[in-house]
Amino acid sequence: MRIDLHTHSDRSDGTDSPAELVRRAGDQRIDVLALTDHDTTEGWQEATEAAERSGVVLVRGIEVSARFAGSAVHLLAYLPDPTHPELVAELDRVLDGRNGRLPAIVTKLRGLGLDIEADDVRRVAGQATALGRPHVADALVAKGVVVDRDDAFSRYLGPRGPAYVDRYAADLPTMIRTVAAAGGVSVIAHPWASRHDHEALDEAGLAALQDAGLAGIEVDHQDHSPEVRTVLRGIAGNLGLVATGSSDYHGSGKVDHELACNTTAADQLDRLLELAADARARSGRDAPTVVGRP
Ligand code: AMP
Ligand code: FE
Ligand code: FE
Ligand code: ZN
Numbered sequence: 001m002r003i004d005l006h007t008h009s010d011r012s013d014g015t016d017s018p019a020e021l022v023r024r025a026g027d028q029r030i031d032v033l034a035l036t037d038h039d040t041t042e043g044w045q046e047a048t049e050a051a052e053r054s055g056v057v058l059v060r061g062i063e064v065s066a067r068f069a070g071s072a073v074h075l076l077a078y079l080p081d082p083t084h085p086e087l088v089a090e091l092d093r094v095l096d097g098r099n100g101r102l103p104a105i106v107t108k109l110r111g112l113g114l115d116i117e118a119d120d121v122r123r124v125a126g127q128a129t130a131l132g133r134p135h136v137a138d139a140l141v142a143k144g145v146v147v148d149r150d151d152a153f154s155r156y157l158g159p160r161g162p163a164y165v166d167r168y169a170a171d172l173p174t175m176i177r178t179v180a181a182a183g184g185v186s187v188i189a190h191p192w193a194s195r196h197d198h199e200a201l202d203e204a205g206l207a208a209l210q211d212a213g214l215a216g217i218e219v220d221h222q223d224h225s226p227e228v229r230t231v232l233r234g235i236a237g238n239l240g241l242v243a244t245g246s247s248d249y250h251g252s253g254k255v256d257h258e259l260a261c262n263t264t265a266a267d268q269l270d271r272l273l274e275l276a277a278d279a280r281a282r283s284g285r286d287a288p289t290v291v292g293r294p
Helices: 018-027 044-054 085-111 118-125 133-142 149-157 172-181 203-212 226-239 266-283
Strands: 003-007 032-038 057-068 071-078 185-188 216-220 242-245
Touching (some): 003 018, 003 057, 003 071, 003 242, 003 266, 018 032, 018 044, 032 044, 032 071, 044 057, 057 085, 057 172, 085 118, 085 133, 118 133, 133 149, 172 185, 172 203, 172 266, 185 266, 216 226, 226 242, 242 266
Parallel strands (some): 003 032, 032 057, 185 216
Antiparallel strands (some): 057 071, 071 185
């Protein structure tokens, strides 16, 4: 079984449409794929239709922008009811933060002497609901200012870059509870990725989040060294958290994140889906289930 539980489409900062993404997964003999665009469920419908045609098992998810002890944390929310009022309200707040930040980033870039406007970014963002720095990077690539997204992040857009602007993110423990109330399960994406501060996500911090309803942590991810993976797998074992692995595929938007470059073990997916079924039953919500049979 090839199981990839974290991928992006062009509804956020990936470059494949949801249907292209599912088709590609089928071509590459991936059995189970999760679509987890940043802060939006906009791609779910198209991905569902494509999965029904192709036979790829689809897990519908969202990678929610959250904050914990002052640090940015990405939360993979699998199978929540996308109409749950608190979830909708919080995702709207995050998307508003993304939209509001865009002009501020553009103003900073213009202050650095670059000829760029918010509309240039919106144009390259195409179908995206969740606008982000990767789209600003694409606009800079189109203008020949940088060679690729990575270059844009290191020269301008990264946390210590001259055009960096912060944005709203959801409170992590609150979001974990909201996902559970919406009948879904939560997994922390790349908890110890070098790009993020992660002091608060030590074993004690993860145990506290587990009390709030956290189901698992993403262990096998390109931003984790072999040593980090070993330690995180140990923590998951100690706490009884599900350990997942995934590509964080963004199409051509991120190098070295090919589909299924990391995968989730079948027994871990089984546990995750059992926890999702429990959460769904407890919530009383009409939460989605997996498309197809794993
Ligand atoms: P934002 O959503 O605007 O906060 O931007 C963060 C997103 O940019 C992350 O989800 C990553 O997918 C992407 N990202 C971060 N660093 C890089 C990089 N060096 N190259 C390409 N994409 C990146
Ligand atoms: Fe991304
Ligand atoms: Fe992420
Ligand atoms: Zn991601």
